Amino acid sequence: MTVTLYHNPACGTSRTVLGLIQDAGIEPEIILYLKTPPTREALVELVRQTGKPARDLLRQKGALYEELKLDAPTVTEDQILDAMAAHPELINRPIVITEKGTTLCRPAELVKDLLP
Incomplete structure (x- = not known):
């Protein structure tokens, strides 16, 4: 499963979501959106x-x-x-994208709905 995480390592919720993804055995594509901001598009x-x-x-x-x-x-x-x-x-962060959908994972537990 491909997982993309819009991540801010300074954010506790974002770090928790990253940990939950990794605990599921997935290494996500991490976008440090403050360093590499998304375009308006x-x-x-x-x-x-x-x-x-x-x-x-x-x-x-x-x-x-x-x-x-x-x-x-x-x-x-x-x-x-x-x-x-x-x-x-x-x-706002963390935003997680998988085949199951795209969600702002606040609270962090919302990421579980996007994982296998």
């Missing part, structure tokens, strides 16, 4: 694969979220995607 595809709005993949903690006023109800999907593309720290 890749973000659009990730959002499409989750079947949820972009806001669901938006990290809502931190000063940048507030500075950009991304909590405003008038902020559009395009504005959220533009913000995440320009500031990858706004991408």
Whole structure:
């Protein structure tokens, strides 16, 4: 099984998800998205694969979220995607992609639904 993990090693949840994947005997493809940010097009595809709005993949903690006023109800999907593309720290993590689906794994146990 191929597993892709959008990972931030500084995040405890992301490290837990990586451990759960490895415990299942899988070595995932790890994308360190802060060092190698996805393009806006890749973000659009990730959002499409989750079947949820972009806001669901938006990290809502931190000063940048507030500075950009991304909590405003008038902020559009395009504005959220533009913000995440320009500031990858706004991408919530960990995001896991397998043949079974694409999910933001918060809480970490959600990854189990994507594994064999």
